[in-house]
Amino acid sequence: MLTHAAEDYLKSIYKLQEKGGKVSTGILAEHLEVKPASATGMIKKLKTMKLVRYERYRGVTLTAAGKAIALEIIRHHRLLELYLFKALGIPWDGVHEEAEKLEHVISEDVEARMDEFLGYPTADPHGAPIPDKNGVVTQTASIPMTDLQNGQSCVVAEVSDNDSALLRHLGSFNLYPGTAFRVIEVAPFEGPFTIDIAGQQVVIGREVAKHVFVDQVQDPDNV
Amino acid sequence: MLTHAAEDYLKSIYKLQEKGGKVSTGILAEHLEVKPASATGMIKKLKTMKLVRYERYRGVTLTAAGKAIALEIIRHHRLLELYLFKALGIPWDGVHEEAEKLEHVISEDVEARMDEFLGYPTADPHGAPIPDKNGVVTQTASIPMTDLQNGQSCVVAEVSDNDSALLRHLGSFNLYPGTAFRVIEVAPFEGPFTIDIAGQQVVIGREVAKHVFVDQVQDPDNV
DNA sequence: TATATAATTTAGGCATGCCTAAATTAGTTT
DNA sequence: AAACTAATTTAGGCATGCCTAAATTATATA
Numbered sequence: 001m002l003t004h005a006a007e008d009y010l011k012s013i014y015k016l017q018e019k020g021g022k023v024s025t026g027i028l029a030e031h032l033e034v035k036p037a038s039a040t041g042m043i044k045k046l047k048t049m050k051l052v053r054y055e056r057y058r059g060v061t062l063t064a065a066g067k068a069i070a071l072e073i074i075r076h077h078r079l080l081e082l083y084l085f086k087a088l089g090i091p092w093d094g095v096h097e098e099a100e101k102l103e104h105v106i107s108e109d110v111e112a113r114m115d116e117f118l119g120y121p122t123a124d125p126h127g128a129p130i131p132d133k134n135g136v137v138t139q140t141a142s143i144p145m146t147d148l149q150n151g152q153s154c155v156v157a158e159v160s161d162n163d164s165a166l167l168r169h170l171g172s173f174n175l176y177p178g179t180a181f182r183v184i185e186v187a188p189f190e191g192p193f194t195i196d197i198a199g200q201q202v203v204i205g206r207e208v209a210k211h212v213f214v215d216q217v218q219d220p221d222n223v
Numbered sequence: 224m225l226t227h228a229a230e231d232y233l234k235s236i237y238k239l240q241e242k243g244g245k246v247s248t249g250i251l252a253e254h255l256e257v258k259p260a261s262a263t264g265m266i267k268k269l270k271t272m273k274l275v276r277y278e279r280y281r282g283v284t285l286t287a288a289g290k291a292i293a294l295e296i297i298r299h300h301r302l303l304e305l306y307l308f309k310a311l312g313i314p315w316d317g318v319h320e321e322a323e324k325l326e327h328v329i330s331e332d333v334e335a336r337m338d339e340f341l342g343y344p345t346a347d348p349h350g351a352p353i354p355d356k357n358g359v360v361t362q363t364a365s366i367p368m369t370d371l372q373n374g375q376s377c378v379v380a381e382v383s384d385n386d387s388a389l390l391r392h393l394g395s396f397n398l399y400p401g402t403a404f405r406v407i408e409v410a411p412f413e414g415p416f417t418i419d420i421a422g423q424q425v426v427i428g429r430e431v432a433k434h435v436f437v438d439q440v441q442d443p444d445n446v
Numbered sequence: 447t448a449t450a451t452a453a454t455t456t457a458g459g460c461a462t463g464c465c466t467a468a469a470t471t472a473g474t475t476t
Numbered sequence: 477a478a479a480c481t482a483a484t485t486t487a488g489g490c491a492t493g494c495c496t497a498a499a500t501t502a503t504a505t506a
Contacts, residue, residue: 005463025484038464040485045462057471057484087310088336101328107321113311228493248454261494263455268492280454280501 004104007073008032009042010051013062014070024059071135076103076111078124078131081161083114085125092125092176093167126167127158127177127213142213145193146206151220153182160211173202175212227327230296231255232265233274236285237293247282294358299326299334301347301354304384306337308348315348315399316390349390350381350400350436365436368416369429374443376405383434396425398435 002010012031016023029039043060046052051066062070080099084090090098115121122130122138131137142157156179159170174197175181181197193204204212225233235254239246252262266283269275274289285293303322307313313321338344345353345361354360365380379402382393397420398404404420416427427435 003462026482034463035465036484037466037486041463084333088333088340090332090336094332098330098333102325105324105328109313109317110307110311110321113313117311226492249452257493258495259454260456260496264493 002069005042006046006049006051007069007104009039009046010062010066010070011073011077013052013060014067014074017062022059023061028060068135071131071137073103075131075133075135076106078128079111079114079118079121080106081124081126082118082121082130086118087114091168092171093164095125096161097164123158123177124161125177126161127156128161140215142215143217145204145209145212145214148183148186148193148214148217149219150183150186152217153180153220154214154217155180156212157215158213163211166208166211169208170212173197173200173204175204180216225292228265229269229272229274230292230327232262232269233285233289233293234296234300236275236283237290237297240285245282246284251283291358294354294360296326298354298356298358299329301351302334302337302341302344303329304347304349305341305344305353309341310337314391315394316387318348319384320387346381346400347384348400349384350379351384363438365438366440368427368432368435368437371406371409371416371437371440372442373406373409375440376403376443377437377440378403379435380438381436386434389431389434392431393435396420396423396427398427403439 009028009032012028013023016027016031020027025036025039025043028043029036032039043052043054046060046066047054050063051069053061053063077099080102081095084095084098085092124130129137129139140157145154148154156175156177158177159175160166170176179197181195184194184196184201186193190206192206193209195202195204232251232255235251236246239250239254243250248259248262248266251266252259255262266275266277269283269289270277274286274292276284276286300322303325304318307318307321308315347353352360352362363380368377371377379398379400381400382398383389393399402420404418407417407419407424409416413429415429416432418425418427
């Protein structure tokens with residue numbers, strides 16, 4: 001069995017690989033809130049376990065085995081988030097932190113039963129996809145809210161899950177995954193977004209909008 | 224915050240204190256499946272934290288602070304067992320092991336919500352009392368099944384929770400806490416017990432009976 | 447009371463995983 | 477191409493918590 005730390009490293013490498021591409025020691029260390037020297041050490045250990053590929057000064061890549069473990073942990077995490085949210089009513093800005101601790105510790109049996117209870121869901125409370133038992137991720141093609149134009153309508157697909165204050169802020173506007181809204185106006189010069197959610201007019205700052213991803217974009221139909 | 228290991232030590236010390244009285248390094252080590260030398264080391268650490276009293280070669284005792292932490296962990300453990308059993312349907316012979324890992328990791332918030340979901344229960348699936356938020360334990364006065372005489376009726380109050388095979392065995396007879404049964408015959412010379420559970424006649428070995436504790440004992444009323 | 451036995455403690459070692467500080471390598475600039 | 481800067485790695489240290497082996501203390505027995 002792997003240590004929790006090793007699992008965290010694999011998870012971070014996976015996520016960084018998804019976003020950026022090349023995963024350097026420094027980026028990885030920053031993501032894990034650890035010093036680069038510590039990351040180097042763990043990377044070497046993971047290499048001996050054949051969970052990553054690694055050449056010094058060249059960055060890390062997950063092997064198939066490493067990716068499988070990363071996806072398993074991510075599945076634990078996201079199922080837990082949704083379970084805590086739906087079954088226990090933990091607010092969505094708290095489930096991430098909670099799941100972070102539990103993900104390393106739940107058995108496959110508990111996971112399977114949560115999965116069943118939830119009806120085999122495909123997304124967590126923040127809209128992130130839940131990998132299935134075989135590690136297959138069904139990605140939805142979403143775009144950042146900051147790409148929207150005046151008048152366009154859309155549905156929230158996903159929001160960043162790791163900033164509790166941001167989530168509370170979004171929650172106060174009902175900006176949950178699945179919520180539809182329409183852009184009333186994008187202020188010029190990188191300004192804020194004024195949007196219409198269920199009749200309510202709301203202003204969303206640009207920095208906040210960067211963390212919101214949307215789906216089902218439609219141009220204004222009053223043309 | 225305490226480490227998981229320290230919490231486990233406090234929990235074990237509490238349990239041994241309840242049963243036997245004096246808690247020696249050796250007994251503690253055995254209970255934790257650790258070598259005595261390791262126990263000595265941790266005991267010293269707990270002493271510097273003022274969680275235990277300790278004089279070398281004299282055994283350990285919990286301070287008020289140490290007891291409070293032990294009870295908190297035990298509360299986590301037992302609430303988790305009951306939650307896993309009732310909310311997720313994990314079989315009662317599996318919940319102990321699962322809770323053992325989770326107890327160190329759940330937040331007070333999650334605990335409070337499980338408590339609410341369960342309706343503020345006072346006993347876990349094995350009949351062990353769940354301490355309340357303030358660490359108050361409501362002990363029920365039960366006696367070992369091996370003290371029963373021919374013809375006596377009673378209700379199962381509690382069973383040992385740490386032997387999975389034993390629990391499956393008891394479960395196959397429906398010998399859960401709350402189940403009533405009547406002793407048909409106690410075989411002489413430390414022999415097995417023949418009992419009547421809901422009309423079914425069942426033979427329970429002495430070694431098994433030692434792990435079953437009963438309540439509400441009544442003498443035969445056909446006198 | 448002296449001694450044998452059993453329990454406990456001390457000493458020293460190992461693995462994990464973090465850190466800081468110094469050395470090395472890569473990449474960029476002149 | 478040399479030199480500078482930034483990233484990375486190596487070296488050495490620390491805390492946790494386990495272990496074995498040896499020394500010590502307590503206790504029971506003769």
